[in-house]
Amino acid sequence: MSSTTPAKKSNALQQLIYAKDGELTRDLLLNPGEYGLGKVPAKAKPNGTTTSVCGFCSTGCGLELHLQDGHAVNLTPAVDWPVNLGMACPKGWESLTVLKSNDRATQPLLKGADGKLAPVSWDTAMRAFCDRFKAIQAEHGNDSIAFLSTGQIATEEMFFLGTLAKFGMGMLHGDGNTRQCMATAVVAYKEAFGFDAPPFTYQDFEESDVMVFVGSNLCIAHPIMWERVLRNPHNPKIIVIDPRRTETAVAATHHLPLCPKTDLALLYTIANILIQKGWIDDDYIAKNTTGFDAFKEAIADYTLERGAETCQLDAEGIMAVVEAIHEGKRVSFWWTMGVNQSHQGVRTAQAIINLALMTGNMGRPGTGANSITGQCNAMGSRLYSNTTNLVGGHDFRNPEDREKIAGILDIPVVNIPTENSWSYDRIMEGIRAGEIRGLWVIATNPAHSWIHQKEAHETFDKLDFLVVQDMYHSTETAQRADLVLPAAGWGEKEGTFINSERRIGLHKKVIPAPGEALADFQIFRLAANYWGCGEMFDKWKTPEDVFQSMKKCSSDQPCDITGIRDYRMLDDARGIQWPVKASESTADDWMPEQQRRLFEQDGQYFHADGKAKFIFETPRSPGEQPHDAYPLRLLTGRGTAAQWHTQTKTSKSAVLRTLYSTQLLVDMNPEDATVLKLKPHDEVIVESLRGSVKARVNIVASVQPGHVFLPMHNELTNQLTFPEFDTYSRQPSYKNGAVRVRKLH
Structure with missing residues (x-):
């Protein structure tokens, strides 16, 4: 929310922005930090508080910013923000700290x-x-x-x-x-729904009785969303499909540690079993979708036995997941980078969407095919x-x-x-x-x-x-x-x-x-x-x-x-979900409901016929596989809740740095460590055809034999990654590559 700026500074800013000759005023150059908008939000007092949405990840938490002389000096999570309900992750708590780094760009x-x-x-x-x-x-x-x-x-x-x-x-x-991070989800939604439209609200984390997480370590990547899962009063079954035994998988009731990049085959197997058992919603399929018969025919050969062999899973584990999906009254499907950052991510995301459509788990509380965003x-x-x-x-x-x-x-x-x-x-x-x-x-x-x-x-x-x-x-x-x-x-x-x-x-200028x-x-x-x-x-x-x-x-x-109407409305409402049409507004003080799901009222999708499409394709292997010279498969992902992307901001916080290793660690299964005669903390070289990096060995059972894991935030990791892209979204496949590990000394 903007407040009145002194005339002298306002005029100087105006000259900066509008001057035809490009000349800058001396006043601006002497006092550049004082220029901008929203000095003190209109609802806030110079020594009070104001609420702003966090700027780290896609969760979109509300933060109460505590002001002294009009500048933010501290923060706490907003208890009335419908996203985080008074919670904050380590990054959110450090949002102001990272602004004070001595490597800030302060002049051209x-x-x-x-x-x-x-x-x-x-x-x-x-x-x-x-x-x-x-x-x-x-x-x-x-x-x-x-x-x-x-x-x-x-x-x-x-x-x-x-x-x-x-x-x-x-x-x-x-x-x-x-x-x-998100191109795969964009294309998947556009093709399936007719528009890039994530249908859910975070309240669904608390409404589901079955939650299926595919390639998502929600506990680490989006900790506030995971807190919403923990608030679920329905004793939900939690299904995790992920090659690693992640923090989220540890908390799951069912974990399918599949062979990497076989998730599309697994999802087709689950779909085929549901069809063969008659555990699908025929009415919803007929009324709200197209292409189901062709999909049914295309996946008919994905038997339980074939799926177990392809994905290197126990048939009993797959069947337990199928039964949980069938028995659930409110099943929600969630995915993030483990799906999106893949050579066939779009079709994998659409396979998740297909499961939600065919079981009628759309448009109701606790359901949906839900892509979790990154930034x-x-x-x-x-x-x-x-x-x-x-x-x-x-x-x-x-x-x-x-x-x-x-x-x-x-x-x-x-x-x-x-x-x-x-x-x-x-x-x-x-x-x-x-x-x-x-x-x-x-x-x-x-x-x-x-x-x-x-x-x-x-x-x-x-x-x-x-x-x-x-x-x-x-x-x-x-x-x-x-x-x-x-x-x-x-x-x-x-x-x-x-x-x-x-x-x-709405986020505001407070410093x-x-x-x-x-x-x-x-x-x-x-x-x-x-x-x-x-x-x-x-x-x-x-x-x-x-x-x-x-x-x-x-x-x-x-x-x-x-x-x-304006920024004031956004501020008063604590954020508003789209869509919200002008025709919905019935009075000057009208506010929309805080939880707004898509496809809830009439089940109408955004294609011309109002129906969602079943889309599918034969799975294929990634472009690089482990081989004799490079026998291990490289996986990458979020390493800790305390870092973000390339550490451009998070590395500036001493608090956040203490919560993760600044030394590159390579996670490795004990079996592989024994073969290579490696002990915990040994210095090693991790090599691919594209480069080599130094790391220390972290021996853990969470990584399967034949796999190694590196955190995506470390500046060295992408020296190794294999440049392959999804055919439809052109999103890079960061989660697969062939490497070898050797002891440094």
């Missing part, structure tokens, strides 16, 4: 003739930004520059970036790091970033959609591309091939996180000009940049995030950004004016102005949010 940095980054003014930085990118376009065409965005910035900033880059700067290609605003990126689709869930290829968005934004329709962007992996290919020469990276660290790290580093080195816009100047990607633009972080700016259950939450760092919103405004297309965005003076445009773009879409 430009690479000089000596090849080193050095401080420059914002004016010099923005002139370099525009001059270099325009020169590349002039020589190689508009499509020779691209952007890589993120699920970490506000939805309004994603919306601004996508419209600026594509409608103002002439870029065609731009993707986000949500391609690495705090991955859902916002999926709908409003102009990467995977035209803003608001529209289609670049649809003339009517382009006309609609052009009219709402008051821009020429010819400015809107008529084709989709290249996916992230294709952009990387384009850089290697010399098709893309300039790249703008915003709030993500692909030099750490992209699969096959050595090749990624070589790829970035081929660029003519790399711009990195980030909170920290120390990331692996920022260190390779030609220009670093210092950005404000969560708590230093305002906007909205959309969480896994489609809840839109100044350091040095000359600016909110991404302000940087985009600045870039528009220096580029010469600022007039297109004159109406967007605040993030809430952008939110109002987002609302209009969502009209008549499944993700319609036209019924959300």
Whole structure:
């Protein structure tokens, strides 16, 4: 919520954002941290509290921020927030701490003739930004520059970036790091439901009597969601399908430790047994779905015996899971990265969706085929970033959609591309091939996180000009940049995030950004004016102005949010799940229900016929298998509840660092350790065809013989990963590769 800013500072900010000559005011440069929006939220007192949604993961917890002299000095979890109900994970508790790191980017940095980054003014930085990118376009065409965005910035900033880059700067290609975590779920939902629409609410964790987790270590990856599971009063059966005996699997009533990448065959086996036993909901299938008969025929050969052999499981264990699903009255199916980050992730996700559809476990409390998102605003990126689709869930290829968005934004329709962007992996290919020469990276660290790290580093080195816009100047990607633009972080700016259950939450500015760092919103405004297309965005003076445009773009879409009046309503409601249409609002003080499931009222899906589709495909093996030279299978995943992604933020907290090993540990089964004559804590080399890393041995029974496990957050892990991508989502398969381990000394 914004408050009035002193006139002098407001005018200085205005000059920064709107100046046609690009000149900056001395007042801004002397007091940059004081500029921005939402000094003290309107409902909060300078020494009171205000509530903001957390900026780490997709759970979307509410945090009470305690203010002193208008600045946040501490926080506690919000007891009235419908997501976390007074709980917080270690990362949430440390949200303010990570802002105080001494490696924050506090001023623009430009690479000089000596090849080193050095401080420059914002004016010099923005002139370099525009001059270099325009020169590349002039020589190689508009499509020779691209952007890589993120699920970490506000939805309004994603919306601004996508419209600026594509409608103002002439870029065609731009993707986000949500391609690495959620693209599979997006495609699976679009094809099955007709729209990217996770149907659930977190209340379903407490309503189910059977919960099936596929490739999800919820206890570690999303601890507050796991707390909601623990609150379930129905003594639920918990089924975990995962090669490792994870923390979630330890708590399960049924654990199927299948052979990695055989999950699609297992799900088809379960489906076939349910069909053969007659344990399906024929009425729901007939009324609400299409394609079931073809699906039934295609999986008829997936017998219990075949499934047990393929997946290396006991037939009795598989049958116990089938019976639990049949006996459950409210069965919910949940998946995350173990499914999404796979060479056949889309079809695996759709196999989960098929199980929910065929058993009628949709649209009721405690049911659903439910994808758990990764980043705090991955859902916002999926709908409003102009990467995977035209803003608001529209289609670049649809003339009517382009006309609609052009009219709402008051821009020429010819400015809107008529084709989709290249996916992230294709952009990387384009850089290697010399098709893309300039790249703008915003709030993500692909030099750490992209699969096959050595090749990624070589790829970035081929660029003519790399711009990195980030909170920290120390990331692996920022260190390779030609220009670093210092950005404000969560708590230093305002906007909205959309969480896994489609809840839109407001985050607020409660602390100044350091040095000359600016909110991404302000940087985009600045870039528009220096580029010469600022007039297109004159109406967007605040993030809430952008939110109002987002609302209009969502009209008549499944993700319609036209019924959300403003930021005040979001704040008062403690977040609102989409959809919420203007027609629902009956009074000025109307508030929607806090728990809003999809397909609950009429069971209507988003395809033209109102039905969901059964989609399937013959399983296939991953592109790399263990062999004589590299006999072990590499698995990766979340190592601890105290770290997040590439540790860009979590490593800045001394508290969080004490909760996980800063030394790379490789988990290995005792049988393999005995064969290799390894003892706990021995130093080893883990090698693949792509690289080698040093690690210490952690001997555990949670990893099966023939497998090793490395945590995804460590900067070394992606030196080993095998670059394979799902055919339909183009999401990388981080969870499979062939490695060997040898003792260092």
